[in-house]
Amino acid sequence: MSNTHNPTELQSSKVTYLFIDGSYLRKSYIDSTAKWFGNEVEDENINIDFNAIKNFFDARKVFYYDYIDRIQGK
Known part of the structure; x- marks a missing residue:
């Protein structure tokens, strides 16, 4: 029985998830x-x-996330 799992393939695969x-x-944009x-x-x-x-x-x-400021009077 052969093992089809090759750990070097998993290590070389690059998966990047970006959280904004x-x-x-x-x-930061406004300040800059x-x-x-x-x-x-x-x-x-x-406009980004x-x-x-x-x-x-x-x-x-x-993945883009933001918050809503619900506090009145700020």
């Missing part, structure tokens, strides 16, 4: 833009190319 914290990404260009960016004007990010990290899947 939307709130942190937006804040203000620092380098001296202008304010509104959240609704931010998630496919470019996925390709840059050579990720198989990208």
